[in-house]
Amino acid sequence: MSRPVVVAARPDETAVLARLHAGCFARPWDGDAVARLLAQPGAFALLGRLGGDRPVDAGFALARTAADEGEVLSVGVLPDYRRRGLARALIAGVAGRARADGADALLLEVDQRNHAAVALYRRLGSAEVARRPGYSRQAGGRPRDALVMRLALTRDPAESPGN
Numbered sequence: 001m002s003r004p005v006v007v008a009a010r011p012d013e014t015a016v017l018a019r020l021h022a023g024c025f026a027r028p029w030d031g032d033a034v035a036r037l038l039a040q041p042g043a044f045a046l047l048g049r050l051g052g053d054r055p056v057d058a059g060f061a062l063a064r065t066a067a068d069e070g071e072v073l074s075v076g077v078l079p080d081y082r083r084r085g086l087a088r089a090l091i092a093g094v095a096g097r098a099r100a101d102g103a104d105a106l107l108l109e110v111d112q113r114n115h116a117a118v119a120l121y122r123r124l125g126s127a128e129v130a131r132r133p134g135y136s137r138q139a140g141g142r143p144r145d146a147l148v149m150r151l152a153l154t155r156d157p158a159e160s161p162g163n
């Protein structure tokens with residue numbers, strides 16, 4: 001199986017990012033929303049590819065660095081490409097970029113019932129540092145708590161146990 005490849009998204013790839021977001025979330029962000037987000041100071045986007053000779057854009061991460069903290073704004077992998085280490089590689093890419101920008105920690109906010117994302121962040125070594133009651137990004141439905149998780153950037157998350 002081919003290894004994931006993570007690259008910086010080019011400024012003209014907002015539509016690709018929006019398509020990937022729509023493939024991963026019930027409430028998609030359109031290209032304009034992605035462009036507005038990337039216009040914020042410290043914001044950046046990564047694309048994750050799988051597929052060897054004919055790589056496919058299969059995942060993305062949107063993030064930003066402010067002062068000494070990085071923040072993952074959104075990360076997703078298309079359903080057909082999950083459990084191949086692509087999200088882990090994307091978070092490692094975000095961590096590397098945030099570290100280069102001067103951050104010493106990465107914050108990740110996640111719906112507490114998003115078991116895949118919580119498992120991913122824990123696997124990378126993140127610790128829960130706060131809980132936001134009533135937070136919800138789900139269409140309809142009852143509000144859910146969010147967990148704020150923090151990953152110290154002392155090592156590469158791609159080298160976390162079990163990788």
Ligand SMILES: CC(C)(COP(=O)(O)OP(=O)(O)OC[C@H]1O[C@@H](n2cnc3c(N)ncnc32)[C@H](O)[C@@H]1OP(=O)(O)O)[C@@H](O)C(=O)NCCC(=O)NCCS
Nearest residue numbers: 074075076077082083084085086087088116117119120123
């Ligand atoms: C969460 C998500 C990004 C994970 O992507 P992925 O590429 O499948 O994750 P990886 O293959 O890198 O997984 C790395 C580790 O995370 C954990 N993990 C990932 N998905 C998991 C799941 N469904 N159940 C349990 N653990 C999971 C495992 O420990 C996994 O390691 P392993 O496969 O060796 O057991 C993906 O499921 C997704 O896009 N979900 C919808 C969007 C979303 O919820 N994004 C996060 C909130 S912003």
